[in-house]
Amino acid sequence: xxxxxxxxxxxxxxxxxxxxxxxxxxxxxxxxxxxxxxxxxxxxxxxxxxxxxxxxxxxxxxxxxxxxxxxxxxxxxxxxxxxxxxxxxxxxxxxxxxxxxxxxxxxxxxxxxxxxxxxxxxxxxxxxxxxxxxxxxxxxxxxxxxxxxxxxxxxxxxxxxxxxxxxxxxxxxxxxxxxxxxxxxxxxxxxxxxxxxxxxxxxxxxxxxxxxxxxxxxxxxxxxxxxxxxxxxxxxxxxxxxxxxxxxxxxxxxxxxxxxxxxxxxxxxxxxxxxxxxxxxxxxxxxxxxxxxxxxxxxxxxxxxxxxxxxxxxxxxxxxxxxxxxxxxxxxxxxxxxxxxxxxxxxxxxxxxxxxxxxxxxxxxxxxxx
Numbered sequence: 001x002x003x004x005x006x007x008x009x010x011x012x013x014x015x016x017x018x019x020x021x022x023x024x025x026x027x028x029x030x031x032x033x034x035x036x037x038x039x040x041x042x043x044x045x046x047x048x049x050x051x052x053x054x055x056x057x058x059x060x061x062x063x064x065x066x067x068x069x070x071x072x073x074x075x076x077x078x079x080x081x082x083x084x085x086x087x088x089x090x091x092x093x094x095x096x097x098x099x100x101x102x103x104x105x106x107x108x109x110x111x112x113x114x115x116x117x118x119x120x121x122x123x124x125x126x127x128x129x130x131x132x133x134x135x136x137x138x139x140x141x142x143x144x145x146x147x148x149x150x151x152x153x154x155x156x157x158x159x160x161x162x163x164x165x166x167x168x169x170x171x172x173x174x175x176x177x178x179x180x181x182x183x184x185x186x187x188x189x190x191x192x193x194x195x196x197x198x199x200x201x202x203x204x205x206x207x208x209x210x211x212x213x214x215x216x217x218x219x220x221x222x223x224x225x226x227x228x229x230x231x232x233x234x235x236x237x238x239x240x241x242x243x244x245x246x247x248x249x250x251x252x253x254x255x256x257x258x259x260x261x262x263x264x265x266x267x268x269x270x271x272x273x274x275x276x277x278x279x280x281x282x283x284x285x286x287x288x289x290x291x292x293x294x295x296x297x298x299x300x301x302x303x304x305x306x307x308x309x310x311x312x313x314x315x316x317x318x319x320x321x322x323x324x325x326x327x328x329x330x331x332x333x334x335x336x337x338x339x340x341x342x343x344x345x346x347x348x349x350x351x352x353x354x355x356x357x358x359x360x361x362x363x364x365x366x367x368x369x370x
Contacts, residue, residue, distance in 0.1 A: 002206035004253050008132075008143045010170045012245065014234060017042070017173040020087070021049040023131055027084035030055030030076070030128070032098045034090050038179055039135075042089060053087070055079040057101070060094045063267070063274070066151045069100050070108045077106030086128045088167070091188070092139025095132045096147035099165050102128040103147075115149060115158040130167040135176045137240040138188025138275060140195055140248020142170035146255075150268070157264045159349075166252075172245055174237040182228055186322060187275030189227075189240055193220045194259050194278040196247040200299045201289055202353050204254040210299045212250035217303045219243035221318055228322065258285055258354035258361070261345035272331050280319060280326050283312040284368070285354075288361040296355060335369055 011023075031046070031053040033039045039058065047053065057072050076083075088098035104111050105127045132142035141147065146161040177185075196216035199209050220243045227236040256278075263277035289297060290308035297308065304311030316326055325331070328338045342365065345351045346358045 002208075004206055004208045006143055006166070006249055006252050008166050008170050009168065010143065010172065010245070012172045012242070014173060014175045014238070016171050017133060017176055018045070018049070020046060020131070020133070020171065023169055023171070024050045024085065024087065028054045028082055029131075030057070030079065030083040030086045032060065032086055032088045032090070032094055032101065033058050034060055034094065039090060042176070046087070046089075054082045057097070060090060060097050062091075062093050063150045064093055064097050064100060064148070066112070066149070066153065069097065069111070069149065072097065073101060073104045073106060073108040073111075076101050076104070080106045080127075083128060085131060085168075087131045087133070089133045089135065091134065091136040092141040092148075092191075095130070095134065095139070095141040095167070096149070096160075098130050098132070099141075099147040099167075100149060100160060102130060103160060103162065103165065111149070111160065114162075115160060131169045131171065132167040133171045133173065133176070134241075134244075136180060136184060136188040137177060137237070137244035138191040140192065140244060140251065142167055142172070143245065143248040144252045152268070155268050157268065170245075172241050174234060174241045177237045177241060178232055178234065180231070182231060185227060185231060185240075186224070186324075187273045189220055189224045189244070189275070190279040190319075190322075190324070191275035192240075192244040192247040193217060193224075194263075194275075194282060195251045195256065196220070196243075197282055197286075197300070197303075198256040198259055198278075198353075199247070199250040199254040200296050201285065201355050202251075202254040202257050202296070203355050204353060205296055205299075205355075206253065209250040209253045210296070212246045214299055214302055216243045216246035216250060219246070221303070225318070225321065255353055256350050258345055258351050258356070261348040261350040262341055265341050265344065266328075266331065266333065270331055270333060276324060280324055280328075280331075283316045283319070283326055284364055285356070285361065286312040286315065287364045289356040291360070292356060294355065338365070 088095045196213040223239040266277040
């Protein structure tokens with residue numbers, strides 16, 4: 001028996017951003033976005049069609065952190081009674097911020113109590129429903145029920161996870177992604193690749209999530225190298241946007257697994273960009289499950305059209321051709337430090353989703369360094 005749930009209404013297509021006023025439908029809306037161009041220009045265009053927002057929070061930073069989220073929650077508190085819906089325009093950090101704000105109901109202690117003490121608060125529905133408009137092809141947050149929250153003061157990463165945190169609408173407009181830089185395009189797409197593959201070698205995988213994941217992985221492997229060479233191609237942007245969406249749908253029902261748990265301390269301590277930190281270990285993880293007979297193994301082989309040993313070599317070549325090193329030493333991490341990261345990763349929630357064995361992973365790890 002298996003089940004799949006995703007309640008988000010998805011609207012996909014070029015220039016769909018310009019139909020947002022129909023979704024807002026006269027409601028008083030708060031805008032959550034970034035402080036710089038092109039988001040200022042997009043905010044002005046939205047204002048012309050949907051009216052002036054009752055609230056603007058445009059100081060979102062990458063990897064939403066306690067300190068900033070607390071200040072943003074205070075801003076929301078003063079506008080809560082005159083806001084009906086939140087419009088999250090930006091990357092995963094913007095959408096995650098909107099989820100935290102809606103969950104908080106203007107009181108950040110509600111969030112911290114839930115994250116740190118798992119103290120449940122009644123939440124039959126979001127205080128403020130969310131319309132998510134991603135401007136990158138990566139996080140999939142527009143179709144998931146969680147938000148990543150960081151506390152840099154204590155060097156901890158949390159996942160705000162609740163079944164009612166799904167946005168109401170996800171509007172995916174590939175034209176909003178055309179202006180994105182090569183670096184941002186690369187790291188967000190690699191995050192999506194990790195989402196798709198992590199949802200396959202996952203104890204929570206099901207036939208539908210796996211189908212989404214296979215297609216997402218194939219698209220990223222095929223189209224990302226082309227897009228890096230032609231950043232203004234609407235066709236290639238559309239393919240990557242669809243791949244990211246499919247990956248998001250896949251892991252919306254499985255969560256991530258080992259690669260993400262490995263990545264968090266590497267981002268916190270070594271400052272490695274999330275999309276790189278969660279993707280450069282994928283070939284190693286693939287090799288560690290090569291002897292495990294399962295439906296998941298067949299799915300991974302379907303992506304690369306070969307066995308996992310050769311598939312991992314194809315993936316290594318894909319990453320290195322994009323300028324991504326697969327050697328943790330190149331990021332300033334020693335072998336001993338990586339072994340410590342591994343021990344912690346297998347103990348974490350996401351690590352426990354992984355269907356492989358720690359001893360196989362460490363065997364492959366040590367074999368590489370022999």
